Amino acid sequence: PRNEKVVNCLYPNPNAIFRLICFPWAGSGSTYFAKWGQKIHGSLEVHSIRLAGRENRSDEQVPSDMYQVADEIACALLPVLQDKPFAFFGHSLGSYIAFMTALRLKENHKLEPVHFFVSSTSAPHSKFRPRIPEGKEMTEEEICNLLVSAGFTTKNFVDEELFQLHVPILLADLYMANAYFFDTPSEAVLSCDLSCFIGSEDQAVKDLEAWKDVTSGSFYMHKLPGGHFYVMEPTNETFIMNYITKCLELSTLS
């Protein structure tokens, strides 16, 4: 079915109390976070978002418009989110997609996550968000070099064959992120609690604190050792999964 193409649940858990919806970074498929379903506490069921153009959606055009992506995901998530409280977790580009999806669900369906988890991303309205320089056609190689120098990825990873195979998808995702603007909200657009995570050595993300402008809920920030992909470090991953579980369990007490 269509929804299962967009929302990947590798480890269904009918006894779960909460659902965690994960949104991957630029250039990535759904598999990395879908595997969290096997590692996370039994009170959670994990779903991971799969954008068009990858995995079993490789026959579809890679998206270029964040608003259309959010509409598609909100639609696909509707049947998934009906009966249990849920949270969103987005890493890097995934945080923007998660944010726009949350806005769509709130505006159109009055559904909101219990907690919104953001990782390795400047706030959507931050003036410090890195952009691809305008006015000059850039080659794939130049954009990859820019990503490395901005601190989004490492030269070693860029040189790997696996990375090179996925460069066209990565570039399309980056242009989509680059074209995405969000005005500073005059008032909070969400009301859930929001937690931000960042790697202590992450040079690419400058303005994490500004995420607090988007919600009237509580705001928390956590620095963990590592760079833009600190989340791949097993101890950090365990910290995040445990933290998410704690936040969701505590939410049932209030």
Ligand SMILES: CCCCCCCCCCCC(=O)SCCNC(=O)CCNC(=O)[C@H](O)C(C)(C)COP(=O)(O)OP(=O)(O)OC[C@H]1O[C@@H](n2cnc3c(N)ncnc32)[C@H](O)[C@@H]1OP(=O)(O)O
């Ligand atoms: C200034 C300009 C402004 C630009 C404009 C502004 C843009 C700002 C917003 C965008 C910010 C971003 O998102 S920046 C993110 C940039 N993206 C990247 O650098 C990553 C590009 N591609 C990927 O991550 C892809 O997922 C691939 C290449 C790994 C292929 O995907 P896949 O085939 O689905 O494989 P997957 O299972 O996910 O991963 C396979 C193996 O690779 C590892 N792996 C995956 N990603 C990484 C990684 N980043 N670093 C190291 N290792 C990794 C996994 O742990 C796994 O290891 P094992 O289990 O096999 O051991």
